[in-house]
Amino acid sequence: MRTLMILAVLGLVLHDTTAGTHSLKIFYTASSGVPDFPEFVALSLVDDVQMNYYDSNTQRTVPKQDWISKVTEYQADYWQGETEKRRGTQQWFKANIEIAKQRFNQTGGVHIFQKMYGCQWDDETKEVNGFRQFGYDGEDFIVFDMKTMTWIAPSQQAVISKQRWNNNKADLEYRKNYLTKECIDWLKKYVDYGKTSLMRTDLPSVSFLQKSPSSPVTCHASGFYPNRAVMSWRKDGEELHEDVELGEIVPNPDGSFQMSVDLQKLPSGDWGKYECVFQLSGVKEDFVTVLDEKAIRTNHGKTGIRSDEVDYTMIIGIVIAVVLLLLALALAAFVGFKFCKCKKSNCDTASENSSELNEKLNPVPTA
Numbered sequence: 001m002r003t004l005m006i007l008a009v010l011g012l013v014l015h016d017t018t019a020g021t022h023s024l025k026i027f028y029t030a031s032s033g034v035p036d037f038p039e040f041v042a043l044s045l046v047d048d049v050q051m052n053y054y055d056s057n058t059q060r061t062v063p064k065q066d067w068i069s070k071v072t073e074y075q076a077d078y079w080q081g082e083t084e085k086r087r088g089t090q091q092w093f094k095a096n097i098e099i100a101k102q103r104f105n106q107t108g109g110v111h112i113f114q115k116m117y118g119c120q121w122d123d124e125t126k127e128v129n130g131f132r133q134f135g136y137d138g139e140d141f142i143v144f145d146m147k148t149m150t151w152i153a154p155s156q157q158a159v160i161s162k163q164r165w166n167n168n169k170a171d172l173e174y175r176k177n178y179l180t181k182e183c184i185d186w187l188k189k190y191v192d193y194g195k196t197s198l199m200r201t202d203l204p205s206v207s208f209l210q211k212s213p214s215s216p217v218t219c220h221a222s223g224f225y226p227n228r229a230v231m232s233w234r235k236d237g238e239e240l241h242e243d244v245e246l247g248e249i250v251p252n253p254d255g256s257f258q259m260s261v262d263l264q265k266l267p268s269g270d271w272g273k274y275e276c277v278f279q280l281s282g283v284k285e286d287f288v289t290v291l292d293e294k295a296i297r298t299n300h301g302k303t304g305i306r307s308d309e310v311d312y313t314m315i316i317g318i319v320i321a322v323v324l325l326l327l328a329l330a331l332a333a334f335v336g337f338k339f340c341k342c343k344k345s346n347c348d349t350a351s352e353n354s355s356e357l358n359e360k361l362n363p364v365p366t367a
Contacts, residue, residue: 020125022047022198024187026120030093032101033110040090046190047195047198048227054086061086067194091287100136103157111137119183134158149176200225201282202256206289208276208296209260216245216268217296219276219289222258227251228281231261236273241299 025045031037038055043064045051051068054061059080063069071078097113117132133143142158142165144151150170153162165171191198204221221231227249233240243265249257267274274291 008257021120021122022187022191023118023120024183024190028089028093028115030090030097030113031111032097032113033108034112040093042086042089046187046194049194049198049264051190051194052082054083054120056090058193059083059087059090065197067197068190070193071189100141100157104136114142117179119179119187121184121187127180128180128184130183132175144175146176146179149173198226199282201280203280203283203287204256204278204354206276206278206287208289208291210296210298212298214266216262216264217291218260218262218290220258220260221278222252223254223256223257224258224278224280225283227257229257229259230279231259232277232279233261233263234275237275239277359366 004158009173023046025048026045027041027043027045029041031039031041036296038057040056042054042061043050043052050064052061052063061079063079075081093113093115100105100113101111112135114135115133116135117130119128119130121128130146131144132140136155136157142151142153142155142161151162152163153159202225204224207220207222209218209220210216219231219233229249231246233244240263243263245262245264247260247262249259252258261276263274271291271293276289276291278287278289280287
């Protein structure tokens with residue numbers, strides 16, 4: 001179960017928000033033929049931070065952040081309501097993964113059917129956007145286009161659903177209203193509840209690492225928040241683009257993040273001309289660290305600090321993050337699922353579930 005959550009967060013969530021932009025994303029995942037995993041999992045994220053969790057084994061929606069408990073001050077039955085909605089959605093997905101298998105002429109095997117929906121709001125420009133889409137076995141299945149107010153079917157097997165859903169004008173209008181108004185209202189509430197945590201900025205600790213004298217020099221930043229950051233190398237004040245490899249942002253066990261950037265071509269001459277630059281969203285000034293050859297952490301014995309001075313907390317954090325990422329990638333490979341390219345179309349939220357129960361993939365029978 002934990003691995004599936006990691007897959008949802010690491011493998012499916014695209015960190016595309018910027019300073020001033022907030023997002024609410026909901027993921028529903030139904031699986032068939034996956035041993036030792038719930039048949040249905042649901043979770044919500046605010047600004048890419050997991051807010052709650054539900055699965056078909058526990059059949060309860062539970063909070064994942066302390067600040068979301070504030071919601072019960074205004075709506076005492078909030079968690080019971082969320083649980084009931086997700087139980088209903090669970091039945092919808094259970095029925096429709098079977099319909100999808102029929103459409104693709106499948107019987108046994110591992111199959112994944114997923115929905116991703118939500119909204120974005122820019123608190124500076126006040127621009128809003130909504131997104132909603134389904135995926136099946138690693139491919140886009142059917143996607144709602146907010147600009148044209150129509151469903152698009154990348155998969156031939158979804159065409160009959162597209163035709164029926166596009167003919168329901170009242171439902172299309174409801175989807176638009178929900179994504180651009182009701183979803184945004186909930187997003188603003190959640191951001192307000194968690195603003196102390198969600199809108200904080202933590203600068204990292206920066207270290208230089210090198211495996212061997214001929215290995216690239218790695219600038220490693222750990223402990224920063226939020227996960228919207230950029231790193232680069234500069235020489236004599238000019239940003240380097242060649243011989244530089246930027247790593248991915250990965251989570252630390254404490255909820256902060258880490259990343260690194262490699263300098264592939266070793267410095268020649270004055271090492272002090274090189275600088276590692278860390279830029280964090282929401283912080284105006286760059287975090288600049290001048291490269292000092294004597295400060296490079298290494299295990300080859302030529303330069304760097306003594307072994308008894310090694311920051312073992314940082315090393316443990318790296319190991320844990322790598323292990324979690326490998327688990328996620330292993331599961332992704334096992335189920336063969338990498339859900340949609342959500343960067344431009346994105347996804348929708350919680351209270352629309354009741355009307356979704358009527359959204360069967362099969363077309364309405366005609367007389």
